[in-house]
Amino acid sequence: MTDFYERVDKRFPVFLIKIRDMNIKELQKLSRDLGLSLNRDEMIRIRSYFRSLDRDPTDVEIQAIAQAWSEHCCYKSSKHVLKKYIIGIDSPKVFLTGEDAGVVELDNDHVYVFKMESHNHPSAVEPYGGAATGVGGIIRDVLCMGAKPIALVDSLFFGNFDYPEKRLPKGMKNPRFIFNGVISGIRDYGNRVGIPTVSGITYFDPGYATNVLVNVGCVGVCRKENVIRSMVNKPGVNLVLVGGKTGRDGIHGVNFASRSFRSGEKVEKTAVQLGNPIIKEPLIHAVLESVDKKLIHGMKDLGGGGLSSVVGEMVLAGNVGAEVHLEMIPLKERDMAPWEIWISESQERMMLAVEDDKLKELLEIFDIWDVDATVIGKTIEDEKLILYYRDLKVMDLDTHFITSGPVYCRPYRIEYPGMKSYQTIPPEPDYKKLFRNILSSPNVTNKSYIIRQYDHEVKGSTVLKPLTGKLGLETHSNSSVIKPFENKNVGLAITSTSNPRTMKIDPYRGSKGIVDEAIRNLVSSNAVPHSLADNLNFGNPEDPSVMGQLYEAARGLGEIARYFDLPYVSGNVSLYNQTNRKSIPPTPTLMGIGVVKDIKSVVTVDIKKENSVLYQINPTFSEMGGSLYYDMYEYESSVVPDVNADMLKKAMENLLSAMEKGLILSCHDISDGGLAISLSEMAIGADIGMDINLADIQNIRTDFKLFSESNSRWVVEIDQKKEKEFLKIMEGTYVIRLGYTGGRELTVKDGDRKILSMDLEDIRNIWNTVPR
Amino acid sequence: MKTEDIRIALLRIEGTNCEDESLNALKSMGARPEHVHLNELIRKKRNLEDYQMLFIPGGFSAGDYIRAGIIFAARIKATIKNDLLKFIEDEKIVLGVCNGFQVLTELGILPGIENLWEEHPGAVLAPNISNKFECRWIYLKKERSVCPFNETLPDKVFSMPIAHAEGRFMLPENREKYLLEKMIDNGQIAFRYVDREGNFEGYPWNPNGSLYNIAGLCNMTGNVIGMMPHxxxxxFDFQNLEFWRGNSETPGRYIFEGILKHISRKF
Incomplete structure (x- = not known):
């Protein structure tokens, strides 16, 4: 095999690879030996290309192509599906899409920028570093559009702590270890970099025991004229590499993220990058100062694929080329090979395109902040990427070939549970026991043990905090609200939603429900839903049933969003989340942004006073598929809650009008655990009890009334004196009178029958259970 | 001097991250706050003597990987120590919030019980007794003190947020009783952690386990101030955790108000 490599220069390691002479077996071996993660057909395509050029490639060239063609960089399995359902929901508010993050118009002068991205594979190998660099990466995605990052979101999916050690495949880390690492990683990075972590999900399910999911989102704001494109569109512009130094950390990260885990596998630690928030923090300042002074022509962050991806994509977008001198790049380790320098995914780096007359001023700004800024090359007229290492030319490739990764239309099989619909009818439960069990489920309990480790108030603009209510007795918020501008009262509401339980049973309805929940969460805080970002986490796309899940999920996500004119302005796909051929539950995660006209009119979850009236908005159905109740008791049901978009829209509009009139004292959506849990969370945050009667909910079983997770529902608190006015505004929407607030107990009756009565203090204590 | 003539340097290095909201707050009161990077003072691009107040905001200066505030303190000591000492001797105001408090403690200028500047730190802000970073709202009650905001803070229980991992104020064990008594006699204790009714209780009301529930203090001359709450x-009223429950108190404003009034009177 070594015969195929020829060393080109005695001084440093650059090799010619005689790919033209290789047979198919040898091509596959080459892909494995160099860690390229390319398949047979892709290798053949590379061979044909160099045969047509009549020369052999260098190792730098081969590595660059493999980077660009990885699933992570070119979405070769998912592009087709995304185009069909998710991309292209037309909306005038979309300012810019198809860049590193979505850019949406907020008012005449401002845009907001946001994105959510997965960091699953690295977090499974090195939870602390993987999660931390996930935060760092998403901040750069927002920053490189010229925007000031103002909030972080993280949606995390773990195996349960009691997952039997014996069932963990060899070499896999214990879920608790992963949990601790991921939470500390996010905490230590987010807190140090000074951006509040305001929202997220922490979900436990055995399906994630061997494949943790870490989805991190970031929101930023920017003046319209300061939005910077991720491209250079003229020759002669300086390429300035700023931020951290380049090292061996994060080599082949994208290739590694584009395949599955096997047990007993020793994954190269070098595939996980190391983050350093204390380089990032001043980098943010220096970049934003340069943006304000209009010194930057184009900008892109270095993430997956390193310099190779970033330079290639920036010049391709502007139809120019680039000439780069690799020896100029500041290194962490002196003896790095040219190919390693070119593809390293070391963190905290950004590429700035700066014109000659702005260069001096820019370098001075970076100097004050003690941040490295180095000119490493220039753009050129020819659409080529030309690399030098000292005097040797080590790469000369057409930009179009490098970025022309394959697109696959993989076979898919859709398994419709809906066609053979069934639902177990269980015996009537012991209500107190059932209520206790659900209230203490790790997916329902008080998340303050996580949330409070994150600084969610730094920057002083977190108006509605993730925990809200009476000091010391706070409950979960529906969404968080940030006030992004000093002199304006406009707010951005932020939420994140997903539902692995329903997705496992019916990905189409499950996905519709996830959009429904995002809308519900935003509306609950008196925000108008404005736009979405999706992060699709699935198993192995080469398995047709997994591709089927992806199709169904995309169809569901697209359908409801389109109905509400909610564009998906940015997205991310993470595939190959499987271990030993076992895929994760299909897990699309959404990040939803809503606009609050005046932050002082925000509505919160906690009950405001005694003797108010409580109403449920929209009906409850016998849709128990994927409910916590059925999941916990292992009752079977294929009937996953559906979404009636018409009904949801009407209710949303009515509810927002009622809020505008100040009629809604508090509001909570109904989701995990059903009505019983929503009522509890509203009571806990206020230390005010409730007297509830379920008789007016239409004719279904009492346990379904309390624990069904039907979509499109809210609970609202109304002043008795305003009841008539409320009912008038809600005309056209089904509302159900539930009872009154007051006292120190939660009492539930169905007609004359007593169902549940529990002291608020007890409820709080059960809800405060920390998973062990 | 008039409030609009008061110049405030918000000192920062890498990892300082509460400077923008601090600047906005002071600006909204009519003063003239500016971001000043330590490098700008070192390279003489700006001069400390042009300011009446030095404010070290919260954050994780230089990453706080060793002990909170120690690196920032070491850089100050190695560069602008004499300028800062003169600043303090001139009875100008030095305020440290959260990480800033940690920096002032590591510098040896807080608690400042016996000397204006101790060669070695006279106290420590140790890791919280919960042994973790905590971000939440807590209750406080002011003490009678020589701090410039003693008059402007209301005489009742009020609330502010904390967000730190190292905020447990401790004095040297062998001299603890003596030094604490001296602090009390000097009127150096600004405010203390309390429960909802105003009683001095332990964790979680005292969120870090501070000695004597101390949350904020000043040196013996009252011009160097440190506090863990933000x-x-x-x-602003809408920042209050309980704004949605009708609580529009703004204790942070009273603190800055007191300091600015003091500067106006003095200079």
Whole structure:
């Protein structure tokens, strides 16, 4: 095999690879030996290309192509599906899409920028570093559009702590270890970099025991004229590499993220990058100062694929080329090979395109902040990427070939549970026991043990905090609200939603429900839903049933969003989340942004006073598929809650009008655990009890009334004196009178029958259970 | 001097991250706050003597990987120590919030019980007794003190947010009783952690386990002030955790108000 490599220069390691002479077996071996993660057909395509050029490639060239063609960089399995359902929901508010993050118009002068991205594979190998660099990466995605990052979101999916050690495949880390690492990683990075972590999900399910999911989102704001494109569109512009130094950390990260885990596998630690928030923090300042002074022509962050991806994509977008001198790049380790320098995914780096007359001023700004800024090359007229290492030319490739990764239309099989619909009818439960069990489920309990480790108030603009209510007795918020501008009262509401339980049973309805929940969460805080970002986490796309899940999920996500004119302005796909051929539950995660006209009119979850009236908005159905109740008791049901978009829209509009009139004292959506849990969370945050009667909910079983997770529902608190006015505004929407607030107990009756009565203090204590 | 003539340097290095909201708060009161990077003072691009107040905001200066505030303190000591000492001797105001408090403690200028500047730190802000970073709102009650905001803070229980991993104020064990008594006699204790009714209780009301429930203090001359709670996060009514429950108190504003009034009178 070594015969195929020829060393080109005695001084440093650059090799010619005689790919033209290789047979198919040898091509596959080459892909494995160099860690390229390319398949047979892709290798053949590379061979044909160099045969047509009549020369052999260098190792730098081969590595660059493999980077660009990885699933992570070119979405070769998912592009087709995304185009069909998710991309292209037309909306005038979309300012810019198809860049590193979505850019949406907020008012005449401002845009907001946001994105959510997965960091699953690295977090499974090195939870602390993987999660931390996930935060760092998403901040750069927002920053490189010229925007000031103002909030972080993280949606995390773990195996349960009691997952039997014996069932963990060899070499896999214990879920608790992963949990601790991921939470500390996010905490230590987010807190140090000074951006509040305001929202997220922490979900436990055995399906994630061997494949943790870490989805991190970031929101930023920017003046319209300061939005910077991720491209250079003229020759002669300086390429300035700023931020951290380049090292061996994060080599082949994208290739590694584009395949599955096997047990007993020793994954190269070098595939996980190391983050350093204390380089990032001043980098943010220096970049934003340069943006304000209009010194930057184009900008892109270095993430997956390193310099190779970033330079290639920036010049391709502007139809120019680039000439780069690799020896100029500041290194962490002196003896790095040219190919390693070119593809390293070391963190905290950004590429700035700066014109000659702005260069001096820019370098001075970076100097004050003690941040490295180095000119490493220039753009050129020819659409080529030309690399030098000292005097040797080590790469000369057409930009179009490098970025022309394959697109696959993989076979898919859709398994419709809906066609053979069934639902177990269980015996009537012991209500107190059932209520206790659900209230203490790790997916329902008080998340303050996580949330409070994150600084969610730094920057002083977190108006509605993730925990809200009476000091010391706070409950979960529906969404968080940030006030992004000093002199304006406009707010951005932020939420994140997903539902692995329903997705496992019916990905189409499950996905519709996830959009429904995002809308519900935003509306609950008196925000108008404005736009979405999706992060699709699935198993192995080469398995047709997994591709089927992806199709169904995309169809569901697209359908409801389109109905509400909610564009998906940015997205991310993470595939190959499987271990030993076992895929994760299909897990699309959404990040939803809503606009609050005046932050002082925000509505919160906690009950405001005694003797108010409580109403449920929209009906409850016998849709128990994927409910916590059925999941916990292992009752079977294929009937996953559906979404009636018409009904949801009407209710949303009515509810927002009622809020505008100040009629809604508090509001909570109904989701995990059903009505019983929503009522509890509203009571806990206020230390005010409730007297509830379920008789007016239409004719279904009492346990379904309390624990069904039907979509499109809210609970609202109304002043008795305003009841008539409320009912008038809600005309056209089904509302159900539930009872009154007051006292120190939660009492539930169905007609004359007593169902549940529990002291608020007890409820709080059960809800405060920390998973062990 | 007039409030609009008061110049305030918000000192920062890498990892300082509460400077924007602090600047906004002070600006909204009519003063002239500016961001000043330590490098700008070192390279003489700006001069400390042009300011009446030095404010070290919260954050994780230089990453706080060793002990909170120690690196920032070491850089100050190695560069602008003499300028800072003169600043303090001139009875100008030095305020440290959260990480800033940690920096002032590591510098040896807080608690400042016996000398204006101790060669070695006279106290420590140790890791919280919960042994973790905590971000939440807590209750406080002011003490009678020589701090410039003693008059402007209301005489009742009020609330502010904290967000730190190292905020447990401790004095040297062998001299603890003596030094604490001296602090009390000097009127150096600004405010203390309390429960909802105003009683001095332990964790979680005392969120870090501070000695004597101390949350904020000043040196013996009252011009160097440190506090763990964040006044800039309790400055506008809508920042209050319980704003939605009808609580529009803004204790952070009273703190800055007191300091600015003091400077106006003095200079």
């Amino acid at each position: 006044p800039e996060r309790a400055f």
